[in-house]
Amino acid sequence: MIYTITANPSIDYVLRLKELVPGEINRTNNDVKLPGGKGINVSRILNELQLDSTALGFVGGATGSSFEQLLKKHHLQTDFTQVADDTRINVKINATEQKQETEINGGGPVITDTEKQKFFDQMKKIGQGDVVVMSGSLPQKVETSFYLDIAKMIQKNGADFVIDTTGQALLDTLPLHPLVVKPNNHELADLFKTDLDTEQDIIDHARKLLEQGAKHVLVSMAGDGALLVTKDHAYKANAPKGTVVNSVGAGDSMIAGFVGTFMKTEDPIESFHQGAACGSATAFSQDIAVKEKIDEVYQSINITKLS
Template identity: 75%
Template sequence: MIYTITVNPSIDYVLQLKNLNTGEVNRTQNDVKLPGGKGINVSRIMKELNIDSTALGFIGGATGSMFEELLSQHNLKTSFTRVKEDTRINVKINATEQNEETEINGAGPVISDDEQENFMNNLNEIGKGDIVVMAGSLCRNLNTNFYLDIAEKIQKQGAEFIIDTTGQALLDTLPLHPLVVKPNHHELADLFKVTFKDEQEIITYARKLLDKGAKHVLVSMAGDGALLVTKDKAYKANAPKGTVINSVGAGDSMIAGFAGTFMETNDPIESFHMGAACGSATAFSQDIAIKEKIDEVYKEISIIEI
């Protein structure tokens, strides 16, 4: 089983209007409420790929109930930990004529010690053969080692893990040998405080993450495609042609395609191919990509060894 952890999920309230005029009353042309969170996006893509997953995280209050109702439309299996405070709401304002998008993100609930303990106990069922995907921001009062604590626990229970985070939080988990890490090329450069001159330098620094313990490194490079780097080889996926509409969930979709395919095939190259297809398909979609779009984009992607 694949488990996704979204510690601080949200209701994403997406508003569309022609122009955003600050300090004035603005009226929307269209609005939609979506269940948000990086791990949730991963589970939704896996559903499109007909791969089972269980979504974990903290939800609470009236907005938590609304979040569950929104999520139920996607028929996902969940096992959330209930908390006292409300699940956050993120507001995303798309001003079409100004070609600008403004985001206002809520901080999320404060999680009590008892609620944290309940969550950790909920991980006891995870074991050998399972993959856990940890993605997204932490609730405001959680210790910065929260993801590390989860990784240590599930590793002792025999499971693999994938972590989608950056900076020191990423580096701290590498000695535990994550199945895959996925920085983009800017995040990878920031990790080592360097500037990349070419693709080969990106590969060189990706291998430093392997030296520190990661099993596979995916590096997304926007319009230049993506890389899969292993200890012995490096592979590149081209960027298919299309209009980028939604870059927000593309990285989550890439992880979902890789993790789900790897669970079924244990083949990192095919997993990379599917991950690249899922990421690009979501980038070309208003919301998380549907299966038909993923299949269409998959055919336009080639994997080459470099």
């Protein structure tokens, strides 16, 4: 089973209008409420690929109930830890004529020690053959070591994990051998406090993450495509042609495509192909990509062995 952890999920209230005028009354052309959170995005793509997953995290209050109702529309399997505080609401304002998007993100609920322990107790059921995808921000009163503590816990039970984070938090998990890590080229440069001027520079520094413990490294490069670096070889996926509509969730979609396919096939090349398709398909969509779009984009992606 694939488990996704979204510690600080949200209702994303997306408002679309022609122009945002600060200090004035603005009226929207349309609005939509979406279930937000990086782990939720992963579960939604897995669902499109007809792969089972269980979404975990903290939800609470009236907004938490509304959030769970939104997930039911997407037919996601969930097992959330209920908390006393309200699930947050994030507001995203899309001004089409100005080509600007403004985001106002809530802080999220305060998680008590008892609530956190209930969540940790859920981890005991995760074991051999399972993989846990951890991503996104943490709610209030949750230590920054939260994901690392979970990784240690499930590793003892024989499960794999994926953590989508950056900086020292990512480096701290490498000795535990994450199944895949996915920095973009800028984040990879920041990790090693250097400039990565060439494709070979990126590959060389991705290999340093392998040396520190990662099993696979995905590096997204926006319009330049993406790289997969394994202990044996490096591969490149081209960036397919299309209009980028929404970059939110593209990275989550790439992880979902890779992890879901790897769980079925244990083939990193095919997993990379499907991950690249899922990421680009979401970038070309208003929301998380649907299967038809993923299948269409898959046909226009080529995987090239570089070394």
